[in-house]
Amino acid sequence: MKLDIIAGARPNFMKIAPIIATLEKVTDKIQYRLIHTGQHYDKKMSGSFFEQLGIPKPHVNLEVGSGTQAEQTARIMERYEALLLKESADWVLVVGDVTSTMACSIAAKKLGMGVIHVEGGIRSNDITMPEEINRMVTDAITDVFYTTSEVANENLRKLGHDESKIRYVGNTMIDTLLKNKLRFIKPKAWNDYQLKEKQYFVMTLHRPANVDEESKLKNLIDEIVKGAREMPIIFPVHPRTAKILKGIGIEAENLHMIEPLGYLEFNYLVQHAFAVITDSGGITEETTVLKVPCMTLRDNTERPETITIGTNELVGTNPDNIAPFMKKLHQGEWKAGDIPYLWDGHTSKRIVDDLLKL
Ligand code: UD1
Numbered sequence: 377m378k379l380d381i382i383a384g385a386r387p388n389f390m391k392i393a394p395i396i397a398t399l400e401k402v403t404d405k406i407q408y409r410l411i412h413t414g415q416h417y418d419k420k421m422s423g424s425f426f427e428q429l430g431i432p433k434p435h436v437n438l439e440v441g442s443g444t445q446a447e448q449t450a451r452i453m454e455r456y457e458a459l460l461l462k463e464s465a466d467w468v469l470v471v472g473d474v475t476s477t478m479a480c481s482i483a484a485k486k487l488g489m490g491v492i493h494v495e496g497g498i499r500s501n502d503i504t505m506p507e508e509i510n511r512m513v514t515d516a517i518t519d520v521f522y523t524t525s526e527v528a529n530e531n532l533r534k535l536g537h538d539e540s541k542i543r544y545v546g547n548t549m550i551d552t553l554l555k556n557k558l559r560f561i562k563p564k565a566w567n568d569y570q571l572k573e574k575q576y577f578v579m580t581l582h583r584p585a586n587v588d589e590e591s592k593l594k595n596l597i598d599e600i601v602k603g604a605r606e607m608p609i610i611f612p613v614h615p616r617t618a619k620i621l622k623g624i625g626i627e628a629e630n631l632h633m634i635e636p637l638g639y640l641e642f643n644y645l646v647q648h649a650f651a652v653i654t655d656s657g658g659i660t661e662e663t664t665v666l667k668v669p670c671m672t673l674r675d676n677t678e679r680p681e682t683i684t685i686g687t688n689e690l691v692g693t694n695p696d697n698i699a700p701f702m703k704k705l706h707q708g709e710w711k712a713g714d715i716p717y718l719w720d721g722h723t724s725k726r727i728v729d730d731l732l733k734l
Contacts, residue, residue: 378465379408384415384476387658389425391471394551394724413452413476414439424638452479473507478514485517496521497528498678525681545726546718554721563641574650582614583655599695601628603702612637660688669710687713
């Protein structure tokens with residue numbers, strides 16, 4: 377069996393790492409080719425994840441680089457199709473919800489290949505998010521879904537997908553988290569800002585809805601700085617957010633903006649934090665498993681189990697919502713949380729066992 381594995385942007389890399397490590401044990405049966413689309417290309421957004429997570433050098437890099445949604449989609453489709461026309465595969469395995477996920481699924485499916493979607497079926501029901509469109513399009517042409525939750529299974533059933541296509545296997549991001557937990561690295565910021573165990577916040581913001589409008593971003597950050605009650609806030613800034621922040625010039629004594637961190641450094645900070653504030657989906661899964669309180673600055677989530685089971689709360693994007701959640705946190709009244717079923721570190725093994733039967 378010839379299998380193409382697609383990775384394009386930062387949140388893909390921790391999802392493919394354990395699948396590839398497991399595939400390495402069965403290369404006599406499954407020949408895989410790792411394709412990096414080049415959607416993310418910086419060392420900080422891409423290279424360091426390959427190094428730290430031991431992901432082999434991609435067989436092919438499509439080097440598409442940055443662009444608008446349509447430009448990136450078009451470039452990825454053109455270049456991946458050209459590669460397939462030279463040397464095809466039987467199946468393409470895509471993960472998550474980024475532009476590379478959707479673009480490669482379409483190119484492969486139109487050439488008659490089977491599509492495997494890891495993390496299929498999740499929905500925010502917010503069509504203004506590019507990721508939601510990527511999920512809907514990818515799932516519409518997927519042949520095999522590997523899912524992370526019963527909610528995802530139910531979404532797929534409602535869409536009319538046959539039960540035989542849906543395989544509830546758990547979460548490959550958590551395979552990576554549990555495998556690396558003892559290797560997390562204390563980042564330089566720890567000493568630079570004299571951080572103390574459970575006495576600082578970690579914050580990440582990069583969703584267009586939060587960061588693309590200067591005044592909105594400023595109001596959100598001002599409210600968070602106030603709510604932190606002088607505790608340090610470590611804010612590794614995504615390139616998209618950095619561009620906007622330059623124009624605003626926010627300063628506060630307890631707000632520390634730093635460059636994006638490597639996987640091992642970032643999760644060290646998360647593991648030892650008092651709480652995390654984010655608009656990322658993946659981070660809410662990691663805080664759930666690490667049992668760190670998490671506030672999500674979004675109005676919806678495609679990962680409801682991080683709230684119903686885990687330590688996450690949906691705060692919304694209105695700055696006025698932040699104070700009551702901060703109060704709860706400072707009063708030590710945050711929920712303890714539990715870990716969703718099958719988020720156990722063995723998901724990639726279940727996926728590869730199943731791939732061998734395709
Ligand atoms: C993408 C994903 C999002 C994911 C996020 C994680 C889509 C639609 N969105 O959003 O789901 O949560 O990645 O980071 O696929 N840039 C760099 N260096 C890089 C890559 C990008 O400086 O290595 C800059 C680009 O020039 C661009 C900005 O960062 O201005 C945004 O990059 P882009 O790939 O368009 O989307 P993200 O916002 O990162």
